[in-house]
Amino acid sequence: MAYTLDFEKPLADLDRQIQALQKKGERLKPEESKNLDSLKQRLQQTTKEIYEHLTPWQTVQVARHPGRPHSIDYVKLICDDFFELRGDRAYGENASIFGGPAQLGDKTVMFLCQEKGREMKERRDRNAGQPHPEGFRKAHRLMEQAEKFKLPLVCLVDTPGASIALDDEERGQSQAIAANLYLMAQLRVPIIAVVIGEGGSGGALALSIGDRILMLENSYYSVASPESAATILLRDAKHAATMAEAMQVSARQLKKLGIIDELIREPLGGAHQNYEEAAKILKEALLSNLTELQKHTTDELLTQRYQKYRSIGPVGTYTE
Template structure:
């Protein structure tokens, strides 16, 4: 069952009417096919027009949709032979950042990403995708292994930010994020990062400092959440829609600014409406980028990452 967002209420009403009509026609001999087709087309057109003109705040809501596919979903739908590896060899395992080795279209890759969970129990276990120091140190370990074995690195970023708890700070959160970012920049192999939902702050950059950065059509990527920005600037989170607009957090804004390289199309109505199709689109885009990067040397790849961030600073 689809969970509708606030701005989807007109679509929800139409789809409820269609469902009621179907249910009422089960024991009824009246032919309602024509009316059903009319309502279904009206609903599809309304959904398409709604998603073609989303505001940055509405895109933020879509990126946070509870049914939006996460790391484990993409592993199941777009990758094969996933072998998870855990632990940072220093403190412990972090369930918010998962990783290991996998294949995609026959290519062997190191795969790392944030996992938010899909119900209350799993969200608590995965800490809502907010990584702790041991998660970023695990990512560093996997990236170093990928470099050693000559495997491309693929990351799927989906976090509101790194975990801000006292225990994370005590274990060196800032240092772990900085080291993870450094590990990305120093990789001697191709790296393709994709923002699949939320790309929040340093928690996202630590896994997205790649020479190719992709974003799903309705994902968002920002230095702080719209609510956090609004609380700082206007002293109220109610100004979050205005903050989202001002920060240019959408894939379309960031493509124009040169922060990302490519926008991956989502099914009409968002990735949560058709996860299999979304996974297929994502796999195709990642494979195309890996093909393009396969001829570059380690020095070329490192130079591309360096120039990317220097250009942003300029």
């Protein structure tokens, strides 16, 4: 995988040297072979050092990496079976959110996922992961189906935020998001939400009220994107890095703050470096949390869910 981010320049330099030596193949001299092994070790060690000390803004950059696994990639890799359900039964279909029942290990669950798309046409069809109100209404319908058939709900969150187009507002965007928040707070099945990349604003919150909130270690979760916050508060998006630090948006910071329940590690250098390993780690985390949640009665889950959100925000909880 190419190293394209600014802070990855040392890694890109090492990678170029490695590739130059590897191209020689059988013509590689003994001393060059020894140098190749040394470069590979340096690349691994340097990658570890950089990714263990990412700034909040660097974390945002990794969360947006174009090669990062999307929800659809994880569903394909971790589910033995998945049946997509479409439409909100009121207006139409919105591909920014997809979902349906799936077999996850030995458990049948209801998946709800946000998807940005990759190629130009797919990104247009999925509105780059910014759901329209019919997407949230479809999610609401599938949540009710999960409760009806007693299926645990698993939400994969990856959105810069809900669509803010005028016609979306006219079709009830805010009401659709609010309805999801209200429903998830009282849904009588276990709920796990995982932020796998971007967790932006109400678009993310509409799928992340649950019993367990997990985050991949190189993801972020925030009331607004750093650029939006910088534009609103400092009148210029160029201050995004400063705002990312002030808002404490990274997964590691949010774990220390007690906003999320678990940090899911990623393969060395980020999930985009190894889809299969990232998916395996995510699946293990989901199954482990589902097993724990299913030990509780429904009333216990609802009580704990209520207390979870009531306890967020006390002053002085953050420590370095």
